[in-house]
Amino acid sequence: MAEFLTIVGLSLKVALFALIWALPLGFVLGYVLATKRFFGRRLLSVVVMMPLVMPPVVTGLVLLYAFGPNGAVGQLLAPLGISFAFNAAGAALAAGLVALPLIVRPIRLSFEHVPKDLDEALAVAGLTPWQRFITLYAPSALPGVVAGGVLGFAKALGEFGATITFVANIPGETQTLSLAIHSALQAFDQGQLVLWLCLVSIGISGLAIWGSEFLLSWLERRLTGRRAVRHV
Known part of the structure; x- marks a missing residue:
């Protein structure tokens, strides 16, 4: 039971911290890609979406080469006492990066559906770009x-x-639900643990x-007085 609770707690912690850094970044990227026109915009869109289609x-290997102990970013962060290799912080970094395209896409679509004529009308009325963002774009997103x-x-x-590629499968440190299920499947006497881990995964996702x-x-x-259009 203690092992089970550790795995579930670590998984929730990793997913939460992945969301804490990826959601604000996804919001900014979604806004920029939807509303701005600049050189390299398509390249930025490709880079953002690549973790969704790459193996x-x-x-994980890209993260390892960049943030590992011998990576360019990892060596810069080491004197500051910051390390992402083989720990929960690295697991959150990997999970957030893979999830980033799924975060950016619906946010970008929400921004793209903001009526341009309404934005222009607010501009004519004298609202600054920041005021238009607060009153129009942010609620719509x-x-x-x-x-x-x-x-x-x-x-x-x-x-x-x-x-598993970036931070390995370390019990109590980086072993999340998926990694724990994978490990338990390799044993002949862990069928009950696999079942409970699968049920918890399904339950959390459904909730x-x-x-x-x-x-x-x-x-x-609250925003329109109408029933929501489902996004998920």
Whole structure:
């Protein structure tokens, strides 16, 4: 039971911290890609979406070469006492990076559906870009933020390939639900543990999606008085 609770607690912690850094970054990227036109925009979009289509092992290797003890970024952070290799922080980094495309996409779509004529009307009325962002863009993006957050959390919770490549499968340190299920499947006497871990994974994912549906409906009623269009 102690091992089971450790695995579940670590998995939730990793997914939460992955969301803490990936969701704000995804919000900024979604806004920039949806509303700005600049040289390299398509290249930025490709880079952001690549973790979604690349093999997760490749993503893990990229992180290892960049943030590992011998990596360029890892060597810069080492004197500051910051390390991402083979620890929970690295697991959150890997999970957040793989989840980032799923966070950016719905947020970007929400920004892209903001009426341009309404933005122009507010500009003519004298509102500054920051005021237009607060009054128009930010409320319109809330459903996308909720959808992206839920998708990102679910993806981070179930991440396997990038995590095991970058931070290995260390019990109590980096062994999340997916890694624990993989390890338990290699043993002949861990069938019950596999079952419970699978049930918890299904339960957490279902609860997260149900919560997002409820929150989307509440936001839609508050913003427009109409029932929400489902994003997840």
